[in-house]
Amino acid sequence: MIIFDCDGVLVDSEIISNAIDAELMTEAGWPVTASDLIRNYIGRPKAEIWADIAGQRGEEWPVGLLDRADRLLLERMETELRPVEGIADALRRLPQRKAVASSSALPKLRRSLKICGLLDFFEPAVFSASQVARGKPAPDVFLFAAKQCGVDPDDCVVLEDSVAGVTAALAAGMRVFGFAGGLHSYPGHRENLLNAGAERVADNADALSEDFFTV
Structure with missing residues (x-):
């Protein structure tokens, strides 16, 4: 997943x-x-x-x-609000099961996905740090997502754009990949993600393929 x-x-x-x-x-x-x-x-x-x-x-x-x-x-x-460029096409071509685990409060999270036409890719597997004791960089929301989906953490990979998120995913025992394709991406972004422990970093949504997550 x-x-x-x-x-x-x-x-x-x-x-x-x-x-x-x-x-x-x-x-x-x-x-x-x-x-x-x-x-x-x-x-x-x-x-x-x-x-x-x-x-x-x-x-x-x-x-x-x-x-x-x-x-x-x-x-x-x-x-x-707009979806990240190319992300809908990336989600369509990725065959793996999908979930969302975000630091945003659940109502705002679900509204964001709905506005951008992305909610149906994940429903009902949409999870928020507001549902757990600690937010990122603690692993709680990732572990919660895996448990709710009935998937072992070892069988999960995570796509994250922040050092806090990479840290949280690693603490959850999950493989983690970085993403630096959002409009907020900054000089040194991909290096920070790699230094935090991301296995590799996608610079845009076009780079997201099944092979990207299986290296």
């Missing part, structure tokens, strides 16, 4: 989400760019990211700011 991360692998949401977060954090007195957030935090649950930065700045965020970020993201998803 192939377990896919969602944001940045299946849907190009990272550039939207991080742009919103960076704008609101900067307005609240913590200047940061979307590129900074992507480099340092992609793959981790949103609430954990905001909590970590609150610790760095030494004070809590204004009440309701994270909720505002979530609302803005849901609004912009409806008109701006």
Whole structure:
């Protein structure tokens, strides 16, 4: 079974989400760019990211700011969210059983896949870190996905775009491959994934084939 991360692998949401977060954090007195957030935090649950930065700045965020970020993201998803280029064709040609394991909250995750026309490739095997005790880089969501699908972790491979996700998949005892084909991909992205333990990295969805996952 192939377990896919969602944001940045299946849907190009990272550039939207991080742009919103960076704008609101900067307005609240913590200047940061979307590129900074992507480099340092992609793959981790949103609430954990905001909590970590609150610790760095030494004070809590204004009440309701994270909720505002979530609302803005849901609004912009409806008109701006697109699937990663070529990913639907890649999913069609991959014969393996498929699942999704994401750091996104389950309602947002399912909505993202539906907007992009990808939900039917995975239904009902769509799983969120909100369903387990710990988000990535802990292995919980990958182990949960395997258990719910009745598949041994040894028989799962993972496609991830983040160091946190690669770390989580390895901790789950799964083979892991990297993806650097999203619009948020940055210089050094593929090297970071390889250094984290990805066996190989696809630079675009066209590279995803049955052979890619069997090397």
